[in-house]
Amino acid sequence: HGTLTLLPRDPPDRPNGEGYFSLRNSQSPYGFEESLAIRESPSDGDSLVNPVAFAAEAANHVIKSTSELDAAVDNIGSPIVILTACLLGGTGMPLMLMQHGAVAVTAAPRTVYFQPAGHLSVLLAQGLSEGNTIGEALSNGLTLTSSDYANPITGRDPRDYANQQVLFGDPSVRLYEPGSSPHVGSVDSGYEEFNTHKPGRGIPSTAALGASVYLQDAISVVTTDFDYYENSNFSDFIELLFLRSTVIIEPNTLPSFNDNLLLHTDDIRTYVRAGGILAIMGVSGTGDWSPWPITYLASGSGSTVTIVDPNHPLLTIPNNLSTGIDYQGHFESLWTNFTVLATDSTNPVIVAAS
Structure with a gap:
């Protein structure tokens, strides 16, 4: 209950003033002003229980503030x-x-x-x-x-x-x-309607960025629930970015998107750090827009990789990836939160971070 005192101000500042309340310092049945035997104080007889108005019971109450509760709980x-x-x-x-x-x-x-x-x-x-x-x-x-x-x-x-x-x-x-x-x-927040309100506005959870039908054809094998964008309508992609759960960039198309990614660095970093998945296939350069520092070198290529983390979801969903994967170049340095998923036997070629 709120405290009926002048501590520090009654009524409090509104809105967002400091709220004060009292807690009893030992467990007891709810609802008395003086004692279990005298629940209603004869001094007022109003049939309303207000413990802190009576000295005997007020001594058992500890005054706390909103700020103190805020600091004490998680x-x-x-x-x-x-x-x-x-x-x-x-x-x-x-x-x-x-x-x-x-x-x-x-x-x-x-x-x-x-x-x-x-x-x-x-x-x-x-x-x-x-x-x-x-x-x-x-x-x-x-x-x-x-x-x-x-x-x-x-x-x-x-x-x-x-x-x-x-x-x-x-x-x-x-x-x-x-x-x-x-x-x-659970409900599908992307498509569920609550009366006339649709929180996700019916936006597919996956967005694909590319320059050909290659990525579209690959994703369509698994799902048709995605939107496809190219460099020409990148602004439309950014407008709905925060409603997506996954963004996939087509292999070998990253250079064509680099300028737009740099322009929207803050949006990309905020999206990923808030839990969004950004999957880039065919990395061919170091992106200054990356949410975390990463350095790429173009030297070295091959058609097989060494799987380091075979149980990682990126390598097992929707199907298990084999070691027969073409690669060009490798990652030279990674920030500490990156996990190496596959190497060229020495250097990282597939990595993930969260």
């Missing part, structure tokens, strides 16, 4: 988080939780009072436990707890029955029971 494991307290919802807490792995955070950015906040949190938990998505649970909960400001109840302060909530994350996520649903079903 991946928090894909939870759905409900922040009922406006003292937290209006701060940087929701964004921080999303950055640490929360799949959805619902938070009140403006003043919300105890009864509607508590009622909404109960309805949210109930809706999620019944299999509803967080979007459905939040929508239903707000319908039942938040009367319209435009038509207030006579003689009542709207703050007493109104919630304002911001949902961070995907409204379609829901809870899964580990025993019956050990794995969340």
Whole structure:
């Protein structure tokens, strides 16, 4: 819960202010103000539990900040988080939780009072436990707890029955029971449609760069799900680069693409360092646009190679490569993250990096 104190400021700066909350320093059943025997303090009798307002129980609570929580946790494991307290919802807490792995955070950015906040949190938990998505649970909960400001109840302060909530994350996520649903079903983000939204815009995951039908014919044996580009429409390739998972460059065509690759060095490096696969066949020069330093020498050629890493996916998928591979030249120096897959018996001729 948010702290109802003047530490350091109440209400906090919004948005992105420092949110403060309290944690009990020892385990105890939830919900009392003075003790297990006296859950509701007779000093207020409002049937609302606010532990930190009472000295005896406040002594058991430790105040922490959003920044302290940010520094103390790593991946928090894909939870759905409900922040009922406006003292937290209006701060940087929701964004921080999303950055640490929360799949959805619902938070009140403006003043919300105890009864509607508590009622909404109960309805949210109930809706999620019944299999509803967080979007459905939040929508239903707000319908039942938040009367319209435009038509207030006579003689009542709207703050007493109104919630304002911001949902961070995907409204379609829901809870899964580990025993019956050990794995969340995957979707094809390239082609899946969510109502009218298509995240991948239907863009094939593979892009091929070349200057003839050679590469197109080779890829078509495995899949027809690819886009083909030449130097003349390279700008179209760059525009959709970050929606691709794999880019393949046709053997012996790298020199024709070198100028464009240099022009878009930052795009290429960002794509690869973010996990994109860039496969270049028939390297015939040192590319200054390469994500990692690599030096090529044109000396030496042959028709067989020595496989160094026979189990590497690049050598086994979609089929196992034999040692009967033509090569021209070799790599003289490689950055430390390169793995040598094959050699000319001495020097690297096929390498991979990640």
